[in-house]
Amino acid sequence: MHELYTVLAGYYDAIYSRRVQDIEKEIDFVESIFMEDAKREVKKVLDLACGTGIPTLEMVGRGYEVLGVDLHEEMLEVARKKAKNCQNVSFMQGDALEIAFREEFDAATMFFSSIMYFDEDAIKRLFSSVVGAIREGGVFIADFPNPLVMKSSGPFVWDEKRGDETLIITDWRELENASQRLHFKRLVQILKPSGEVRAFYVHDILNLYTPREMRLLAREYFSDVKIYGDLKRELGGNARRFWLVGVK
Ligand SMILES: C[S@@+](CC[C@H](N)C(=O)[O-])C[C@H]1O[C@@H](n2cnc3c(N)ncnc32)[C@H](O)[C@@H]1O
Structure with missing residues (x-):
């Protein structure tokens, strides 16, 4: 049992209150990737490992239709409560490695280092599931720290x-x-x-993944792979946080 995502799920947003404050800037950047890197218009998004829905609901607020998927029902309960008056959002319990959607989304996202839960074998399964779930020209975005x-x-x-x-x-x-x-x-x-x-x-x-390792792993699955640094659409010298962008 993972206590941060089960018994402490109701405390997650308080623990990460700074992230709650910063989410607008992060989703501004994500939207720039939707607009500049995706090869199709992004309307429908699959937010994997959505947690309590902090990024999910920010995307919904900007007009995207979003399905949030998370392994832990306790996290989803918090997300559903926050989304009570929202349209265009739903939440589903599930393992990101087991999703079986077929070209239903224009984009998939996995925020806040959640991709670090996956080792090399699992990350390949993840990329394969994501590529199955997004449409041609769709984009996958995941952030991870600079090891x-x-x-x-x-x-x-x-x-x-x-x-x-x-x-x-x-x-x-x-x-x-x-x-x-x-x-x-x-x-x-x-x-x-x-x-x-x-x-x-x-x-x-x-x-932990270096940007080069992440690029090498991802390019087996996506037709175009970019790694950006911090919240810029370029890879700067000493970025602390990377953004994987894979285009199908
Ligand atoms: C650090 S939290 C990030 C939550 C959210 N993305 C955010 O930005 O606040 C990591 C989340 O990954 C979820 N998770 C871990 N492994 C998963 C898996 N295999 N499939 C789906 N969700 C998973 C956890 O339940 C947890 O909610």
């Missing part, structure tokens, strides 16, 4: 609020250079006004 500027680091401690509860979040990152894996460890402590404290520990093992 070449990453170091083992932490603990980093910060706090957030959810209503009258205080969250104390402590993160560590441990890099395994040889296997190109990142151990992401997080302690979430929830302090209630009554003085009660609940604590949850999460340990994720994530896969």
Whole structure:
């Protein structure tokens, strides 16, 4: 069981409150890719690993019809509540590796480093599923961090609020250079006004990819592959975050 996406699903948006604030800028960039890189008009989007729907609902707000898919029902419950008054959006529980859509979408997205859950074998299955799901000229977009500027680091401690509860979040990152894996460890402590404290520990093992590796893997599946850096449609010298763009 992944506690960040199950028992803590209701706290996800509070933990990532900064991301909630930044999502407009991110989706501005994604829209520029829809317009400049896709070889068809993007109207219908498949948002894989959609979580609580932070990017999903930003795209819906801009007029796209979006289906959000996530492995964890608890995350989708939060997304569905937020989408209560929205049209043109639906959410479905499922594994991104098992989706069986046939050319139903103009674009597919996978945001916030979710692609790091997939090792080389899984990422090939993911690309194959995505290519099946999007139409000719459609585009796949996924962001991932630059492993070449990453170091083992932490603990980093910060706090957030959810209503009258205080969250104390402590993160560590441990890099395994040889296997190109990142151990992401997080302690979430929830302090209630009554003085009660609940604590949850999460340990994720994530896969790191250089831009060259990602390009080589993706070009077996997409007719055109680009890697952009940060929120620019170019690959700058020391970008901290990359954007994979695969055109079918
Ligand atoms: C870091 S969160 C990102 C959520 C969302 N994309 C966002 O930008 O806020 C990662 C999400 O990936 C989902 N996930 C992990 N493995 C998955 C898989 N195989 N299929 C579908 N979703 C998956 C988790 O349930 C979680 O909601």
